[in-house]
Amino acid sequence: MxxxxxxxxxxxxxxxxxKRGEGxxxxxxxxxxxxxxFAYVVDYADEVTDDDQVFECHGVKVVIDSNSMPMLDGMELDYVRQNALNEGFEFNNPNVKDSCGCGESFSV
Structure with missing residues (x-):
């Protein structure tokens, strides 16, 4: 995983x-x-619980709860900036079987 x-x-x-100064x-x-x-949830990790799995990549810790792990396993998170008004995280998830037209949710 x-x-x-x-x-x-x-x-x-x-x-x-x-910028946040903590986490x-x-x-x-x-x-x-x-x-x-399903939709992705992105937040700051302020703590790690017994239910979490922790990965480190390029010096950054990524914390994922065990319920979400099967849907996110193998995913690559990228950050794309096309211009000053269009930037954000891009989820390259091999588990996604279908997504809605607006791109807000997905199924596995």
């Missing part, structure tokens, strides 16, 4: 953590949502 960050994503997370890393997860079933 693994999650990968590109160097661009890792740098963005480091910048976000530095141990990035928390990724899923929640039921939308027309296809």
């Amino acid at each position: 693994s999650i990968q960050l590109t160097e661009a994503a890792a740098q963005r997370v480091r910048t976000m953590l530095e 141990i890393g990035l928390r990724l997860g899923t929640r039921k949502s939308g027309c296809s079933g």
Whole structure:
């Protein structure tokens, strides 16, 4: 089981953590949502529980709860900036079988 960050994503997370001034890393997860079933959850990781798995990539800790892990295993998180108005994380998830037209939710 693994999650990968590109160097661009890792740098963005480091910048976000530095601006915030606290946190141990990035928390990724899923929640039921939308027309296809699940949506990604991206947040700061302020703690690690017994239910979490922790990965480190390019010096950044990524924390994932055990319920989300099967849906995120093997995923690569990238950070893409096309222009000043269009930037964000991009989820390259091999587990996704279908996604909704608006791109807000996915199914596995």
